[in-house]
Amino acid sequence: MKMNFIKNVVPLLLTICMIVVFGAIPILIVGTEIHVSAYLIETKNLILSLLHPHEITYYITKPERPLFPEIFNPYLYSLTVYFSAFFLSILLGLLLSFVTINFFSKSVKRFVSFLVFVLESLPDLFIVAVIQMGIVWFFKKSGILVMSFTSLPDERSYFIPIIALSILPTVQFFKMFMLSLEEEIQMDYVVFARAKGIPFIAILPFHVFRNTLMSIFYQSKSILWMMLSNLLVLEYILNMNGFTSFLFMYLSPELFVVALIMLLLPTYLLLLVFKICIKKLNNEEVVL
Amino acid sequence: MKSFIVKNFYILLGSSFIVGILLASCINGIFFDGEIKQTQAIYIDAYPVDAAPFKPSQSFWLGTDTNGRHLLHVIIEGAKYTIGLGLFIAIFRMFFSFVLGTIYAFHLQKYQRVLSALSNAFQYIPVVLLAYFLLRPVLNQAFEGFQYSFAIRVWYEIILLILLVLPTVSLVIGNEISIILRKEFIQSARTLGASSFFILRKHVIVHIYRRLLIIFTQQVIQVLLILAHLGLFELYLGGTKIDYSIMKAAPITTTYEWSGLIGDYFDLFIVYPWIPLVPIGAFTLTILSLNLIVKGLEKNMNSEPATHTKRLKQKEIKKVALKEFNFKVVTRD
Known part of the structure; x- marks a missing residue:
């Protein structure tokens, strides 16, 4: 049971990690220069804001x-x-x-x-x-x-x-x-x-x-x-x-990360339900 | 015999369209300096009776845009940039993925689960969205003008479009190679002392080059689709000029590159629907003919067994045989 749970959740977590990694790339590569420290700070900020989703704001011009x-x-x-x-x-x-x-x-x-x-x-x-x-x-x-x-x-x-x-x-x-x-x-x-x-x-x-x-x-x-x-x-x-x-x-980087995760979750859930149905009906394993 | 013609007919039809439009485009570029025919108004007895844009008709085959440029001419002029770029990016995608896939198949089979999990995670992110997100800060003109030079912008886009698919495509190619590496004849080749490079060159490539060709064509299609989408969202190859003055002019492309044309003309969609439909149609025809090529290649692959390792010529066989049998007969008393 525990093994099953890990199998189903790990791909999801991996994808979320990947999205966060991509989220800050516009900060990492600016023209021909590469700013590693700024990238790390931005990534940290992204993770922090993901942990407190209620504080995320959006704006074109102020006010946020x-x-x-x-x-x-x-x-x-x-x-x-x-x-x-x-x-x-x-x-x-x-x-x-x-x-x-x-x-x-x-x-x-x-x-x-x-x-x-x-x-x-x-x-x-x-x-x-x-x-x-x-x-x-x-x-x-x-x-x-x-x-x-x-x-x-x-x-x-x-x-x-x-x-x-x-x-x-x-x-x-x-x-x-x-x-x-x-x-x-x-x-x-x-x-x-x-x-x-x-x-x-x-x-x-x-x-x-x-x-x-x-x-x-x-x-x-x-x-x-x-x-x-x-x-x-x-x-x-x-x-x-x-x-x-x-x-x-x-x-913006924050919005991009949040939006991709929001698109990912329901789709992943649907595939998971599919997977469980196939398991119940046909007793066949599929890879997510 | 009939099936032979049919299976090549697909490839013939598809590639003749692409080669034809590329040729026409190059001829237009070299011999006519990339000039576009332009008719801004029609005069009868020095009185203007009609002004651009013109609908598709006998004198303007695909109609003209609002500046009177003949759209057929525009499309032909832009073809070499768009299709050329598609081919260019796809070739590099294939090259790097082949190298990575080979390394994966020969040396990294131990980490197969980790690597495929990583590449699986990658495929859940829509490429267009990712490309848009990463390209926009570089390609869009800021209020003070472009931050980066033209060359940087173009290379950034090309490198990004190459890198984005590398994980997925290398894994596909790597899996193809590793399937072949598990076959029995590879084992016997290894026993006979073949090096990995020899096996790659003489056994693997012979078996997968058809498959590689198919993947290549599909990659060209993918690049074209992404370019079309980026063009729609007004990110053009080499940067989007945005007019920040009060009289907002539409963003402009200078090369008549198709994806840029889509973005340029899209605002006219409700008023003059044929204008944006022409570059979109050009994309559609190109993708259709590329798909024809894929279909032909697939038929070709299914109908013929893969050509086996090149046979030694009769002379060489004799040489080898002579070498092997050239031993002294030792008689024992």
């Missing part, structure tokens, strides 16, 4: 304002968009791959895989820009504004950001599901179940899905971090007053 109750508003907004997009993309990926495997013929599948290839190589910047253009075009044609571009704290838009953020992960999940499902379908137990007369649609969710959990975990690890940087771009382009816009506006 306390960071902590203030930051939760944009933070919760961004997290909502982030996690809903993540779960939406898992659901959509699953749904689409089930549909493709069950109902589509071979030539359609080939076309789908081509489409996946193209979509996968599009940069997030392009996708978000095109979506925004689409909204403007739609507004010009029909007069219906799907999403307002000036988001105020009270009226925040969720629909379009979540959709825009979930496109790339959906494509990646879809691709991964297709690969592991096609591999899994040829296994003996699937053939056996089909021979017993269990319909294919019933086998898929209950048997095959469970066995692909491992690969979902590893994939979602990298997808979650990819989505974080997509979130930055999204908030910038769609003018959402989210967490990362806040971070960009008031960027």
Whole structure:
């Protein structure tokens, strides 16, 4: 039990250490000079302020304002968009791959895989820009504004950001599901179940899905971090007053460290829950 | 035979786009001094009838920006800087990661758990955010002007973009190498007296160079993506000039480098959507063709077994054989 706990917490602590080490680097390297003593002092200050988070302030010009109750508003907004997009993309990926495997013929599948290839190589910047253009075009044609571009704290838009953020992960999940499902379908137990007369649609969710959990975990690890940087771009382009816009506006070493840790914690927690689920369901160990 | 054409078709298509645009860019730079065609207004009988920006049309293929510069021309002129920078950074990333990965695979296997834990910790930090945080104090122009010279700014950015991914990529390459080092033929080579360097040169590289090529192409894509993002956040290669006067002019790039163009043009997005979409589209096409190359390389890798260590030529074999059998027959009485 104790061993397990250490295994789960050590990577988290390591990452936090790393973030703190990076936090003061702008002080360490100034042009071509290197100031080690100033760096050490700054690092000490960073650690001290992490221990007393209520004293952290943010400012562009004075007066300084306390960071902590203030930051939760944009933070919760961004997290909502982030996690809903993540779960939406898992659901959509699953749904689409089930549909493709069950109902589509071979030539359609080939076309789908081509489409996946193209979509996968599009940069997030392009996708978000095109979506925004689409909204403007739609507004010009029909007069219906799907999403307002000036988001105020009270009226925040969720629909379009979540959709825009979930496109790339959906494509990646879809691709991964297709690969592991096609591999899994040829296994003996699937053939056996089909021979017993269990319909294919019933086998898929209950048997095959469970066995692909491992690969979902590893994939979602990298997808979650990819989505974080997509979130930055999204908030910038769609003018959402989210967490990362806040971070960009008031960027300082303290804020950077705190913000990265705040982004790290929920994501890490989610992966941990995933890990425990896989352990309970399949009795398989995965590395965080 | 058909599959041979298909698998090379991907690589051909992808690389021809990149080579083509690089060539065009260099030709424009060398023979036309990097000049950009500019049409600020259209005159009919000496009366101006229309002024820039123009929409994409037959006479302006991708339209023009607000100063009347032809965007197709701008993109071609900027290609050599952006793609060149991507290739440059990726080459150095690969070089250093290969060196580090080799050291890791040959000598540091004892510390595998510690090292992979460290590099794992590293991958949880979004690279774009980190790059932005570390680059902003150096690249942005302060109120009193730039703190550092142009060369320092450029090299700082390049070195930073190289260093940021070294832990992850070296570990990937190191793991690839160590998988090969565990194979049986390496054991027999060692028994025959091969040195580590010989094994690296004759056995390891032969097996992983395809994999290295794929990683290299993916690295180019990654660098381009980071550049595009940094450009969007108005951190340009070599520094952002910020106009602190009252008439706030937009930050300017001087080289028509793509990431800078994205930042420059992005404010025009709502009014003239095609203008920022052109550099973004250029990035997209480049990344798409790089991905085509990756796909071609992957197909190539799966379909053909890795070429084995170069066979000795027939003559050399004879020589070796002669040496070995050239012993005296000792007869015993």
